[in-house]
Amino acid sequence: MTVAKPRLHVLLAGPRGFCAGVDRAIRIVEEALKRHGAPVYVRHEIVHNRFVVEGLERLGAIFVDELAEVPDDGQPVVFSAHGVPKSVPAEARDREMYFLDATCPLVSKVHREAERLHARGRHLLLIGHEGHPEVIGTMGQLPDGAMTLVHDAEAARRVTPPEGAELTYTTQTTLSVDDTAEIIAILRERFPGITEPAKESICYATTNRQAAVKAVAARSDLVVVVGAPNSSNSVRLREVAERAGAPRAVMVQRGAELDPALADGCATIGVTAGASAPELLVQEVVDRLRERFDVTTEDVTVAIEDVIFRLPPMRVVA
Template sequence: MDKRPHLDITLCAPRGFCAGVDRAIQIVELALQKYGAPVYVRHAIVHNKYVVAGLEEKGAIFVEELDEIPETDAPVVFSAHGVPKSVPADAKARNMFYLDATCPLVSKVHVEATRHFEEGHEIVLIGHAGHPEVVGTMGQLPPGSVTLIETVHDVGGFEPKDPSTLAFVTQTTLSVDDTREIVEALRARFPLINGPHKEDICYATTNRQESIKAVAPTVEAMIVVGSPHSSNSQRLVEVAKRAGCKHAVLVDRASEIDWSIYGNIKSLGVSAGASAPESLVEEVIDAFAARYDVKVKTTTTAEENIAFNIPKVLRNLETAAGK
Protein backbone atom coordinates (compact mmCIF):
# COMPACT_ATOMS: atom_id res chain seq x y z
CA MET A 1 0.00 0.00 0.00
CA ASP A 2 1.29 3.46 -0.92
CA LYS A 3 2.28 5.23 2.32
CA ARG A 4 3.30 8.45 0.58
CA PRO A 5 1.24 11.50 1.59
CA HIS A 6 -1.09 12.90 -1.08
CA LEU A 7 -0.06 16.17 -2.75
CA ASP A 8 -2.04 18.29 -5.19
CA ILE A 9 0.29 20.13 -7.58
CA THR A 10 -1.08 23.07 -9.55
CA LEU A 11 0.97 24.07 -12.59
CA CYS A 12 0.76 27.72 -13.58
CA ALA A 13 0.19 28.42 -17.26
CA PRO A 14 1.68 30.26 -19.00
CA ARG A 15 5.12 29.46 -17.56
CA GLY A 16 8.65 28.91 -18.82
CA PHE A 17 10.10 29.96 -22.17
CA CYS A 18 8.80 33.13 -23.77
CA ALA A 19 9.07 33.93 -27.48
CA GLY A 20 12.17 36.10 -26.97
CA VAL A 21 14.05 33.37 -25.10
CA ASP A 22 12.97 30.72 -27.59
CA ARG A 23 14.22 32.91 -30.46
CA ALA A 24 17.59 33.61 -28.78
CA ILE A 25 18.29 29.92 -28.16
CA GLN A 26 17.25 29.09 -31.74
CA ILE A 27 19.68 31.69 -33.07
CA VAL A 28 22.61 30.04 -31.27
CA GLU A 29 21.54 26.50 -32.26
CA LEU A 30 20.96 27.40 -35.92
CA ALA A 31 24.25 29.33 -36.09
CA LEU A 32 26.04 26.21 -34.80
CA GLN A 33 24.21 24.13 -37.39
CA LYS A 34 25.06 26.49 -40.26
CA TYR A 35 28.58 27.64 -39.39
CA GLY A 36 29.81 24.89 -37.06
CA ALA A 37 31.51 25.32 -33.71
CA PRO A 38 32.55 27.56 -32.17
CA VAL A 39 29.83 30.18 -31.99
CA TYR A 40 30.72 32.90 -29.51
CA VAL A 41 27.99 34.38 -27.30
CA ARG A 42 28.45 37.68 -25.48
CA HIS A 43 26.93 37.24 -22.01
CA ALA A 44 24.67 34.31 -21.05
CA ILE A 45 22.21 34.04 -23.95
CA VAL A 46 19.43 33.83 -21.34
CA HIS A 47 19.69 33.70 -17.55
CA ASN A 48 19.63 29.94 -17.06
CA LYS A 49 22.79 27.94 -16.46
CA TYR A 50 21.14 24.70 -17.63
CA VAL A 51 20.38 26.27 -21.03
CA VAL A 52 23.88 27.76 -21.21
CA ALA A 53 25.51 24.41 -20.35
CA GLY A 54 23.46 22.66 -23.07
CA LEU A 55 24.62 25.17 -25.69
CA GLU A 56 28.23 24.88 -24.49
CA GLU A 57 28.04 21.13 -25.07
CA LYS A 58 27.02 21.87 -28.68
CA GLY A 59 29.98 24.21 -29.23
CA ALA A 60 28.93 27.65 -27.98
CA ILE A 61 31.57 29.67 -26.12
CA PHE A 62 30.27 32.28 -23.67
CA VAL A 63 32.22 35.45 -22.95
CA GLU A 64 31.36 38.63 -21.06
CA GLU A 65 33.11 41.06 -23.43
CA LEU A 66 34.14 41.03 -27.10
CA ASP A 67 37.83 41.47 -26.27
CA GLU A 68 37.81 37.91 -24.86
CA ILE A 69 37.18 36.61 -28.40
CA PRO A 70 40.25 35.87 -30.57
CA GLU A 71 40.40 37.09 -34.15
CA THR A 72 37.89 34.83 -35.84
CA ASP A 73 35.37 34.39 -38.66
CA ALA A 74 33.06 32.55 -36.26
CA PRO A 75 29.68 34.15 -35.53
CA VAL A 76 29.27 36.23 -32.39
CA VAL A 77 25.76 36.32 -30.86
CA PHE A 78 24.49 39.12 -28.61
CA SER A 79 22.24 37.93 -25.78
CA ALA A 80 18.46 38.32 -25.52
CA HIS A 81 18.86 41.10 -22.95
CA GLY A 82 20.19 43.61 -25.49
CA VAL A 83 23.51 45.45 -25.61
CA PRO A 84 24.71 49.07 -25.53
CA LYS A 85 25.29 50.65 -28.97
CA SER A 86 29.03 50.51 -28.32
CA VAL A 87 29.00 46.69 -28.60
CA PRO A 88 27.89 46.32 -32.27
CA ALA A 89 30.07 49.35 -33.09
CA ASP A 90 33.06 47.54 -31.55
CA ALA A 91 32.16 44.33 -33.39
CA LYS A 92 32.03 46.20 -36.72
CA ALA A 93 35.37 47.86 -36.02
CA ARG A 94 36.87 44.40 -35.48
CA ASN A 95 35.19 42.99 -38.62
CA MET A 96 33.23 40.47 -36.59
CA PHE A 97 30.25 38.64 -38.02
CA TYR A 98 27.57 39.11 -35.40
CA LEU A 99 23.96 38.00 -34.91
CA ASP A 100 21.76 40.04 -32.61
CA ALA A 101 19.49 37.89 -30.41
CA THR A 102 18.07 40.88 -28.52
CA CYS A 103 14.41 40.21 -27.72
CA PRO A 104 12.27 42.34 -30.07
CA LEU A 105 10.34 43.66 -27.06
CA VAL A 106 13.61 44.94 -25.56
CA SER A 107 14.50 46.46 -28.95
CA LYS A 108 11.12 48.24 -28.84
CA VAL A 109 12.18 49.92 -25.58
CA HIS A 110 15.50 50.93 -27.20
CA VAL A 111 13.58 52.54 -30.07
CA GLU A 112 11.26 54.36 -27.65
CA ALA A 113 14.16 55.70 -25.58
CA THR A 114 15.95 56.89 -28.72
CA ARG A 115 12.77 58.57 -30.05
CA HIS A 116 12.24 60.40 -26.74
CA PHE A 117 15.87 61.55 -26.74
CA GLU A 118 15.63 62.83 -30.31
CA GLU A 119 12.47 64.74 -29.37
CA GLY A 120 14.38 66.50 -26.60
CA HIS A 121 12.98 64.58 -23.64
CA GLU A 122 14.89 63.87 -20.45
CA ILE A 123 14.54 60.12 -19.94
CA VAL A 124 13.75 58.09 -16.83
CA LEU A 125 14.32 54.32 -16.98
CA ILE A 126 12.49 52.22 -14.39
CA GLY A 127 14.61 49.14 -13.76
CA HIS A 128 17.26 47.36 -11.69
CA ALA A 129 20.81 48.73 -11.65
CA GLY A 130 23.37 46.44 -13.24
CA HIS A 131 20.87 44.18 -15.00
CA PRO A 132 22.14 43.57 -18.56
CA GLU A 133 18.87 44.81 -20.05
CA VAL A 134 19.20 48.09 -18.14
CA VAL A 135 22.85 48.43 -19.17
CA GLY A 136 21.82 47.85 -22.79
CA THR A 137 18.96 50.35 -22.72
CA MET A 138 21.00 53.09 -21.03
CA GLY A 139 23.77 52.37 -23.53
CA GLN A 140 21.55 53.36 -26.47
CA LEU A 141 22.07 57.02 -25.58
CA PRO A 142 24.95 59.33 -24.60
CA PRO A 143 26.13 59.05 -20.96
CA GLY A 144 23.97 61.11 -18.61
CA SER A 145 20.91 61.06 -20.88
CA VAL A 146 19.03 58.48 -18.78
CA THR A 147 18.22 58.54 -15.05
CA LEU A 148 17.61 55.12 -13.47
CA ILE A 149 14.72 54.88 -10.99
CA GLU A 150 14.52 51.63 -9.01
CA THR A 151 11.92 52.38 -6.31
CA VAL A 152 9.09 54.74 -5.34
CA HIS A 153 11.57 56.26 -2.87
CA ASP A 154 13.89 57.16 -5.77
CA VAL A 155 11.06 59.18 -7.34
CA GLY A 156 10.96 61.49 -4.32
CA GLY A 157 14.64 62.34 -4.66
CA PHE A 158 14.67 62.80 -8.43
CA GLU A 159 15.15 66.39 -9.63
CA PRO A 160 14.84 66.70 -13.42
CA LYS A 161 16.37 69.53 -15.40
CA ASP A 162 12.93 70.42 -16.78
CA PRO A 163 9.78 68.60 -15.46
CA SER A 164 7.91 69.52 -18.66
CA THR A 165 10.22 67.46 -20.91
CA LEU A 166 10.26 64.15 -19.05
CA ALA A 167 9.60 60.70 -20.54
CA PHE A 168 9.89 57.22 -19.04
CA VAL A 169 10.57 53.70 -20.30
CA THR A 170 10.87 50.50 -18.27
CA GLN A 171 12.80 47.27 -18.12
CA THR A 172 10.63 44.51 -19.64
CA THR A 173 10.91 42.00 -16.76
CA LEU A 174 9.75 43.99 -13.73
CA SER A 175 6.94 43.36 -11.26
CA VAL A 176 3.80 44.77 -12.86
CA ASP A 177 2.49 45.99 -9.49
CA ASP A 178 5.78 47.57 -8.32
CA THR A 179 6.17 49.32 -11.66
CA ARG A 180 2.60 50.62 -11.54
CA GLU A 181 3.36 52.19 -8.13
CA ILE A 182 6.53 53.85 -9.45
CA VAL A 183 4.72 55.16 -12.55
CA GLU A 184 1.90 56.52 -10.37
CA ALA A 185 4.48 58.28 -8.17
CA LEU A 186 6.18 59.76 -11.26
CA ARG A 187 2.86 60.96 -12.70
CA ALA A 188 1.85 62.46 -9.34
CA ARG A 189 5.09 64.48 -9.16
CA PHE A 190 5.43 65.18 -12.87
CA PRO A 191 1.95 65.27 -14.48
CA LEU A 192 3.38 66.10 -17.92
CA ILE A 193 5.67 63.02 -18.08
CA ASN A 194 5.43 61.05 -21.34
CA GLY A 195 4.97 57.28 -21.12
CA PRO A 196 5.18 54.43 -23.63
CA HIS A 197 2.41 54.11 -26.24
CA LYS A 198 2.04 50.55 -24.99
CA GLU A 199 3.20 48.94 -21.75
CA ASP A 200 6.97 48.19 -21.77
CA ILE A 201 6.71 45.22 -19.41
CA CYS A 202 6.51 42.33 -21.84
CA TYR A 203 3.46 40.12 -22.35
CA ALA A 204 5.29 37.06 -20.99
CA THR A 205 6.31 38.74 -17.73
CA THR A 206 2.76 40.02 -17.24
CA ASN A 207 1.14 36.66 -18.07
CA ARG A 208 3.41 34.67 -15.75
CA GLN A 209 2.75 37.08 -12.88
CA GLU A 210 -1.03 36.93 -13.45
CA SER A 211 -0.93 33.12 -13.41
CA ILE A 212 1.01 33.16 -10.12
CA LYS A 213 -1.56 35.57 -8.63
CA ALA A 214 -4.33 33.11 -9.51
CA VAL A 215 -2.61 30.08 -8.00
CA ALA A 216 -0.63 31.45 -5.01
CA PRO A 217 -3.63 32.09 -2.69
CA THR A 218 -4.88 28.51 -3.23
CA VAL A 219 -1.72 26.56 -2.27
CA GLU A 220 0.42 26.10 0.84
CA ALA A 221 3.75 26.51 -0.97
CA MET A 222 5.06 27.58 -4.36
CA ILE A 223 8.17 26.73 -6.32
CA VAL A 224 9.33 28.96 -9.17
CA VAL A 225 11.85 27.20 -11.40
CA GLY A 226 14.43 29.71 -12.55
CA SER A 227 17.83 31.25 -12.05
CA PRO A 228 18.70 33.66 -9.22
CA HIS A 229 20.15 35.90 -11.98
CA SER A 230 16.79 36.00 -13.78
CA SER A 231 14.89 39.19 -13.01
CA ASN A 232 11.52 37.86 -14.19
CA SER A 233 11.95 34.68 -12.08
CA GLN A 234 12.80 36.67 -8.94
CA ARG A 235 9.71 38.81 -9.52
CA LEU A 236 7.50 35.69 -9.69
CA VAL A 237 8.56 34.69 -6.17
CA GLU A 238 7.81 38.21 -4.90
CA VAL A 239 4.42 38.18 -6.60
CA ALA A 240 3.56 34.79 -5.06
CA LYS A 241 4.38 36.02 -1.56
CA ARG A 242 2.43 39.22 -2.07
CA ALA A 243 -0.55 37.18 -3.33
CA GLY A 244 -0.67 35.23 -0.07
CA CYS A 245 1.73 32.27 -0.37
CA LYS A 246 4.33 32.68 2.40
CA HIS A 247 6.39 29.65 1.37
CA ALA A 248 7.41 30.71 -2.15
CA VAL A 249 10.96 29.88 -3.26
CA LEU A 250 13.12 30.01 -6.38
CA VAL A 251 15.05 26.89 -7.40
CA ASP A 252 17.33 26.39 -10.39
CA ARG A 253 16.49 22.70 -10.49
CA ALA A 254 15.17 19.80 -8.38
CA SER A 255 18.50 19.13 -6.65
CA GLU A 256 18.16 22.49 -4.87
CA ILE A 257 14.83 21.69 -3.20
CA ASP A 258 14.97 22.00 0.60
CA TRP A 259 12.70 19.12 1.57
CA SER A 260 12.47 20.26 5.20
CA ILE A 261 10.11 23.05 4.05
CA TYR A 262 7.43 20.75 2.69
CA GLY A 263 6.69 18.04 5.28
CA ASN A 264 3.01 17.12 5.11
CA ILE A 265 1.79 19.91 2.83
CA LYS A 266 -1.30 19.04 0.81
CA SER A 267 -0.97 21.58 -2.02
CA LEU A 268 1.88 23.03 -4.08
CA GLY A 269 1.99 25.52 -6.94
CA VAL A 270 4.72 25.34 -9.61
CA SER A 271 5.72 27.94 -12.19
CA ALA A 272 8.84 28.80 -14.15
CA GLY A 273 10.59 31.97 -15.24
CA ALA A 274 10.74 32.92 -18.91
CA SER A 275 14.25 31.47 -19.35
CA ALA A 276 13.61 28.10 -17.63
CA PRO A 277 13.04 25.07 -19.88
CA GLU A 278 10.02 22.83 -19.28
CA SER A 279 12.33 19.85 -18.66
CA LEU A 280 13.36 21.46 -15.35
CA VAL A 281 9.70 21.86 -14.34
CA GLU A 282 9.19 18.15 -15.08
CA GLU A 283 12.29 17.35 -13.02
CA VAL A 284 10.77 19.18 -10.01
CA ILE A 285 7.44 17.36 -10.40
CA ASP A 286 9.26 14.01 -10.64
CA ALA A 287 11.18 14.80 -7.45
CA PHE A 288 7.90 15.42 -5.59
CA ALA A 289 6.34 12.33 -7.18
CA ALA A 290 9.14 10.24 -5.66
CA ARG A 291 8.12 11.42 -2.17
CA TYR A 292 4.39 12.11 -2.48
CA ASP A 293 1.38 10.60 -4.17
CA VAL A 294 0.93 13.53 -6.57
CA LYS A 295 -2.06 14.66 -8.57
CA VAL A 296 -1.18 17.35 -11.12
CA LYS A 297 -3.56 19.89 -12.63
CA THR A 298 -2.96 23.09 -14.62
CA THR A 299 -4.47 26.53 -14.07
CA THR A 300 -4.35 28.53 -17.31
CA THR A 301 -4.89 32.29 -17.18
CA ALA A 302 -3.78 33.20 -20.74
CA GLU A 303 -2.93 31.57 -24.05
CA GLU A 304 0.35 32.48 -25.75
CA ASN A 305 0.97 32.00 -29.47
CA ILE A 306 3.56 34.69 -30.13
CA ALA A 307 6.68 33.91 -32.17
CA PHE A 308 9.44 36.25 -33.34
CA ASN A 309 11.34 36.10 -36.62
CA ILE A 310 14.96 35.04 -36.52
CA PRO A 311 17.70 36.78 -38.58
CA LYS A 312 17.37 36.29 -42.35
CA VAL A 313 20.73 34.52 -42.67
CA LEU A 314 19.36 31.66 -40.54
CA ARG A 315 15.78 31.45 -41.84
CA ASN A 316 16.28 28.72 -44.47
CA LEU A 317 17.64 26.48 -41.71
CA GLU A 318 14.64 27.26 -39.53
CA THR A 319 12.32 26.06 -42.33
CA ALA A 320 14.42 22.92 -42.85
CA ALA A 321 14.24 22.17 -39.13
CA GLY A 322 10.47 22.39 -39.30
CA LYS A 323 10.28 25.32 -36.90
Protein backbone atom coordinates (compact mmCIF):
# COMPACT_ATOMS: atom_id res chain seq x y z
CA MET A 1 0.00 0.00 0.00
CA THR A 2 1.37 3.39 -1.02
CA VAL A 3 1.35 5.96 1.74
CA ALA A 4 0.42 9.45 0.55
CA LYS A 5 3.09 12.06 1.03
CA PRO A 6 2.24 15.01 3.24
CA ARG A 7 1.42 18.18 1.34
CA LEU A 8 3.85 21.08 1.26
CA HIS A 9 3.32 24.45 -0.40
CA VAL A 10 6.51 26.12 -1.60
CA LEU A 11 6.64 29.87 -2.13
CA LEU A 12 9.31 30.79 -4.69
CA ALA A 13 10.57 34.31 -4.01
CA GLY A 14 11.08 36.54 -6.98
CA PRO A 15 13.41 38.01 -7.92
CA ARG A 16 15.93 35.40 -6.80
CA GLY A 17 19.24 34.05 -8.04
CA PHE A 18 21.51 35.60 -10.65
CA CYS A 19 21.62 39.38 -10.94
CA ALA A 20 22.89 41.28 -13.98
CA GLY A 21 26.35 41.84 -12.47
CA VAL A 22 26.86 38.16 -11.72
CA ASP A 23 25.58 37.14 -15.16
CA ARG A 24 27.99 39.60 -16.81
CA ALA A 25 30.99 38.37 -14.81
CA ILE A 26 30.35 34.74 -15.72
CA ARG A 27 29.83 35.62 -19.38
CA ILE A 28 33.15 37.49 -19.42
CA VAL A 29 35.01 34.34 -18.34
CA GLU A 30 33.06 32.15 -20.77
CA GLU A 31 33.66 34.54 -23.69
CA ALA A 32 37.36 34.83 -22.87
CA LEU A 33 37.62 31.03 -22.93
CA LYS A 34 35.84 30.88 -26.30
CA ARG A 35 38.07 33.53 -27.86
CA HIS A 36 41.43 32.66 -26.36
CA GLY A 37 41.12 29.04 -25.25
CA ALA A 38 42.22 27.65 -21.93
CA PRO A 39 43.59 28.65 -19.58
CA VAL A 40 41.91 31.87 -18.55
CA TYR A 41 43.06 33.02 -15.12
CA VAL A 42 40.60 34.49 -12.63
CA ARG A 43 41.73 36.41 -9.57
CA HIS A 44 39.58 35.16 -6.66
CA GLU A 45 36.21 33.45 -7.12
CA ILE A 46 34.47 35.20 -10.01
CA VAL A 47 31.32 35.10 -7.84
CA HIS A 48 30.75 33.46 -4.46
CA ASN A 49 29.31 30.15 -5.62
CA ARG A 50 31.25 26.89 -5.81
CA PHE A 51 28.89 25.38 -8.40
CA VAL A 52 29.62 28.28 -10.75
CA VAL A 53 33.35 28.25 -10.03
CA GLU A 54 33.69 24.50 -10.56
CA GLY A 55 31.73 24.73 -13.82
CA LEU A 56 34.15 27.36 -15.14
CA GLU A 57 37.11 25.30 -13.96
CA ARG A 58 35.87 22.42 -16.10
CA LEU A 59 35.88 24.79 -19.09
CA GLY A 60 39.50 25.76 -18.43
CA ALA A 61 39.41 28.64 -15.96
CA ILE A 62 42.15 28.69 -13.34
CA PHE A 63 41.36 30.56 -10.12
CA VAL A 64 44.21 32.21 -8.24
CA ASP A 65 44.48 34.28 -5.09
CA GLU A 66 46.95 36.84 -6.44
CA LEU A 67 48.46 37.88 -9.76
CA ALA A 68 51.84 36.55 -8.63
CA GLU A 69 50.45 33.06 -9.32
CA VAL A 70 49.73 33.88 -12.98
CA PRO A 71 52.50 33.01 -15.47
CA ASP A 72 53.51 35.45 -18.20
CA ASP A 73 51.95 33.35 -20.97
CA GLY A 74 49.78 36.05 -22.58
CA GLN A 75 46.50 34.45 -21.56
CA PRO A 76 43.69 36.67 -20.18
CA VAL A 77 43.31 37.44 -16.50
CA VAL A 78 39.82 38.28 -15.18
CA PHE A 79 39.13 40.30 -12.03
CA SER A 80 36.12 39.14 -10.01
CA ALA A 81 32.68 40.76 -9.85
CA HIS A 82 33.41 42.11 -6.36
CA GLY A 83 35.98 44.64 -7.59
CA VAL A 84 39.67 45.06 -6.81
CA PRO A 85 41.93 47.73 -5.29
CA LYS A 86 43.64 50.02 -7.79
CA SER A 87 46.93 48.27 -7.01
CA VAL A 88 45.74 45.12 -8.82
CA PRO A 89 45.24 46.55 -12.34
CA ALA A 90 48.39 48.63 -11.77
CA GLU A 91 50.35 45.42 -11.14
CA ALA A 92 48.78 43.84 -14.22
CA ARG A 93 49.81 46.79 -16.38
CA ASP A 94 53.35 46.71 -15.00
CA ARG A 95 53.56 43.08 -16.09
CA GLU A 96 51.89 43.87 -19.44
CA MET A 97 49.10 41.39 -18.72
CA TYR A 98 45.94 41.22 -20.80
CA PHE A 99 43.24 41.65 -18.18
CA LEU A 100 39.45 41.90 -18.20
CA ASP A 101 37.65 43.66 -15.37
CA ALA A 102 34.45 41.80 -14.41
CA THR A 103 33.67 44.19 -11.55
CA CYS A 104 29.91 44.69 -11.35
CA PRO A 105 29.13 48.09 -12.92
CA LEU A 106 27.16 49.03 -9.79
CA VAL A 107 30.25 48.39 -7.65
CA SER A 108 32.31 50.43 -10.11
CA LYS A 109 29.84 53.31 -9.62
CA VAL A 110 30.56 53.20 -5.88
CA HIS A 111 34.29 53.33 -6.66
CA ARG A 112 33.92 56.36 -8.92
CA GLU A 113 31.66 58.14 -6.43
CA ALA A 114 34.24 57.54 -3.69
CA GLU A 115 36.92 59.10 -5.89
CA ARG A 116 34.77 62.16 -6.63
CA LEU A 117 33.94 62.71 -2.95
CA HIS A 118 37.59 62.31 -1.95
CA ALA A 119 38.58 64.85 -4.60
CA ARG A 120 36.15 67.30 -2.96
CA GLY A 121 37.95 66.89 0.34
CA ARG A 122 35.44 64.59 2.03
CA HIS A 123 36.40 61.80 4.41
CA LEU A 124 34.36 58.69 3.61
CA LEU A 125 32.73 56.34 6.09
CA LEU A 126 32.27 53.02 4.30
CA ILE A 127 29.45 50.88 5.69
CA GLY A 128 30.38 47.27 4.97
CA HIS A 129 31.73 43.97 6.22
CA GLU A 130 35.41 43.87 7.14
CA GLY A 131 37.42 41.49 4.96
CA HIS A 132 34.80 41.14 2.23
CA PRO A 133 36.38 41.40 -1.25
CA GLU A 134 34.06 44.25 -2.25
CA VAL A 135 35.05 46.27 0.81
CA ILE A 136 38.74 45.62 0.18
CA GLY A 137 38.27 46.75 -3.42
CA THR A 138 36.36 49.90 -2.50
CA MET A 139 38.81 50.97 0.20
CA GLY A 140 41.62 50.31 -2.28
CA GLN A 141 40.34 53.07 -4.58
CA LEU A 142 41.60 55.79 -2.24
CA PRO A 143 44.85 56.52 -0.40
CA ASP A 144 45.32 54.92 3.01
CA GLY A 145 43.43 56.81 5.69
CA ALA A 146 40.96 58.45 3.30
CA MET A 147 38.18 56.04 4.20
CA THR A 148 37.04 54.54 7.52
CA LEU A 149 35.15 51.25 7.69
CA VAL A 150 31.95 51.07 9.75
CA HIS A 151 30.88 47.42 9.91
CA ASP A 152 27.83 47.53 12.19
CA ALA A 153 25.68 49.71 14.45
CA GLU A 154 28.05 49.40 17.40
CA ALA A 155 30.96 50.51 15.21
CA ALA A 156 28.85 53.48 14.09
CA ARG A 157 28.47 54.50 17.72
CA ARG A 158 32.25 54.29 18.30
CA VAL A 159 33.81 55.47 15.06
CA THR A 160 36.13 58.46 15.40
CA PRO A 161 36.82 60.13 12.04
CA PRO A 162 39.66 62.62 11.60
CA GLU A 163 39.01 65.79 13.59
CA GLY A 164 37.46 68.56 11.55
CA ALA A 165 36.91 66.37 8.51
CA GLU A 166 33.89 66.92 6.26
CA LEU A 167 32.11 63.57 6.30
CA THR A 168 30.11 61.57 3.83
CA TYR A 169 29.31 57.88 3.57
CA THR A 170 28.90 55.11 1.08
CA THR A 171 28.03 51.43 1.41
CA GLN A 172 28.82 47.95 0.24
CA THR A 173 26.26 46.99 -2.41
CA THR A 174 25.08 43.75 -0.75
CA LEU A 175 24.12 44.85 2.76
CA SER A 176 20.89 44.38 4.68
CA VAL A 177 18.71 47.34 3.78
CA ASP A 178 17.30 47.53 7.33
CA ASP A 179 20.67 47.19 9.09
CA THR A 180 22.17 49.86 6.86
CA ALA A 181 19.30 52.25 7.59
CA GLU A 182 19.98 51.80 11.32
CA ILE A 183 23.71 52.50 10.87
CA ILE A 184 23.03 55.60 8.77
CA ALA A 185 20.59 56.92 11.38
CA ILE A 186 23.27 56.57 14.06
CA LEU A 187 25.85 58.36 11.91
CA ARG A 188 23.42 61.21 11.16
CA GLU A 189 22.68 61.63 14.85
CA ARG A 190 26.37 61.68 15.79
CA PHE A 191 27.52 63.76 12.82
CA PRO A 192 24.70 66.14 11.77
CA GLY A 193 26.80 67.59 8.98
CA ILE A 194 27.40 64.25 7.22
CA THR A 195 26.30 64.28 3.58
CA GLU A 196 24.63 61.51 1.62
CA PRO A 197 25.95 59.89 -1.55
CA ALA A 198 24.41 61.14 -4.78
CA LYS A 199 22.73 57.76 -5.32
CA GLU A 200 21.77 54.73 -3.26
CA SER A 201 24.78 52.41 -2.99
CA ILE A 202 22.96 49.19 -2.08
CA CYS A 203 22.20 47.68 -5.48
CA TYR A 204 18.75 47.09 -6.93
CA ALA A 205 19.26 43.31 -6.91
CA THR A 206 20.04 43.21 -3.19
CA THR A 207 17.03 45.41 -2.41
CA ASN A 208 14.68 43.38 -4.60
CA ARG A 209 15.78 40.01 -3.22
CA GLN A 210 15.38 41.20 0.35
CA ALA A 211 11.91 42.57 -0.42
CA ALA A 212 10.97 39.25 -2.02
CA VAL A 213 12.17 37.16 0.91
CA LYS A 214 10.22 39.42 3.28
CA ALA A 215 7.09 38.73 1.21
CA VAL A 216 7.45 34.95 1.53
CA ALA A 217 8.82 34.86 5.09
CA ALA A 218 5.62 36.30 6.53
CA ARG A 219 3.71 33.33 5.12
CA SER A 220 6.29 30.60 5.73
CA ASP A 221 7.01 28.12 8.51
CA LEU A 222 10.56 27.75 7.14
CA VAL A 223 12.66 29.63 4.57
CA VAL A 224 15.44 27.97 2.58
CA VAL A 225 18.07 30.26 1.07
CA VAL A 226 20.23 28.79 -1.69
CA GLY A 227 23.66 30.39 -1.46
CA ALA A 228 27.23 30.16 -0.27
CA PRO A 229 28.30 30.97 3.30
CA ASN A 230 30.84 33.51 1.97
CA SER A 231 28.19 35.26 -0.13
CA SER A 232 27.22 38.46 1.67
CA ASN A 233 23.89 38.89 -0.07
CA SER A 234 22.92 35.24 0.59
CA VAL A 235 23.72 35.49 4.31
CA ARG A 236 21.70 38.70 4.48
CA LEU A 237 18.70 36.92 2.91
CA ARG A 238 18.69 34.32 5.68
CA GLU A 239 18.89 37.04 8.32
CA VAL A 240 16.14 39.08 6.68
CA ALA A 241 13.86 36.02 6.48
CA GLU A 242 14.11 35.41 10.21
CA ARG A 243 13.52 39.07 11.06
CA ALA A 244 10.53 39.19 8.70
CA GLY A 245 8.65 36.50 10.59
CA ALA A 246 9.88 33.10 9.44
CA PRO A 247 10.21 30.84 12.52
CA ARG A 248 13.36 29.41 10.97
CA ALA A 249 15.62 30.11 8.00
CA VAL A 250 18.45 27.91 6.72
CA MET A 251 21.01 28.23 3.96
CA VAL A 252 22.21 25.43 1.68
CA GLN A 253 24.54 25.43 -1.31
CA ARG A 254 22.96 22.49 -3.14
CA GLY A 255 19.74 20.52 -2.96
CA ALA A 256 21.63 17.50 -1.64
CA GLU A 257 22.61 19.50 1.47
CA LEU A 258 18.99 20.03 2.48
CA ASP A 259 17.47 17.59 4.94
CA PRO A 260 13.82 17.44 3.80
CA ALA A 261 12.83 16.41 7.32
CA LEU A 262 13.41 20.06 8.31
CA ALA A 263 10.05 20.74 6.66
CA ASP A 264 8.17 18.10 8.68
CA GLY A 265 5.15 19.73 10.24
CA CYS A 266 5.36 22.73 7.92
CA ALA A 267 2.44 23.68 5.72
CA THR A 268 4.27 26.36 3.72
CA ILE A 269 7.95 27.09 3.18
CA GLY A 270 9.71 29.82 1.24
CA VAL A 271 12.63 29.30 -1.12
CA THR A 272 14.96 31.96 -2.47
CA ALA A 273 18.52 32.22 -3.77
CA GLY A 274 21.38 34.66 -3.45
CA ALA A 275 22.45 36.74 -6.44
CA SER A 276 25.31 34.37 -7.30
CA ALA A 277 23.24 31.14 -7.20
CA PRO A 278 21.86 29.82 -10.53
CA GLU A 279 18.22 28.79 -10.86
CA LEU A 280 19.28 25.17 -11.36
CA LEU A 281 20.20 25.00 -7.67
CA VAL A 282 16.78 26.31 -6.65
CA GLN A 283 15.19 23.52 -8.66
CA GLU A 284 17.48 21.04 -6.90
CA VAL A 285 16.01 22.17 -3.58
CA VAL A 286 12.43 21.81 -4.84
CA ASP A 287 13.20 18.34 -6.21
CA ARG A 288 14.76 17.37 -2.90
CA LEU A 289 11.57 18.39 -1.10
CA ARG A 290 9.49 16.34 -3.58
CA GLU A 291 11.26 13.22 -2.33
CA ARG A 292 9.39 13.56 0.96
CA PHE A 293 6.39 15.77 0.20
CA ASP A 294 3.59 16.31 -2.28
CA VAL A 295 4.83 19.73 -3.36
CA THR A 296 2.87 22.58 -4.89
CA THR A 297 4.65 25.79 -5.86
CA GLU A 298 3.67 29.44 -6.06
CA ASP A 299 5.70 32.33 -7.44
CA VAL A 300 5.72 35.41 -5.21
CA THR A 301 7.21 38.19 -7.34
CA VAL A 302 7.71 41.71 -5.98
CA ALA A 303 9.68 43.19 -8.89
CA ILE A 304 10.60 42.45 -12.49
CA GLU A 305 14.27 42.86 -13.36
CA ASP A 306 15.30 43.62 -16.94
CA VAL A 307 18.79 45.03 -16.35
CA ILE A 308 21.52 43.79 -18.71
CA PHE A 309 25.16 44.88 -18.51
CA ARG A 310 27.37 44.84 -21.61
CA LEU A 311 30.61 42.93 -21.71
CA PRO A 312 33.87 44.90 -21.85
CA PRO A 313 35.76 45.10 -25.15
CA MET A 314 37.92 42.04 -25.81
CA ARG A 315 40.83 41.49 -28.13
CA VAL A 316 40.01 40.25 -31.58
CA VAL A 317 41.60 36.87 -32.17
CA ALA A 318 42.89 36.42 -35.71
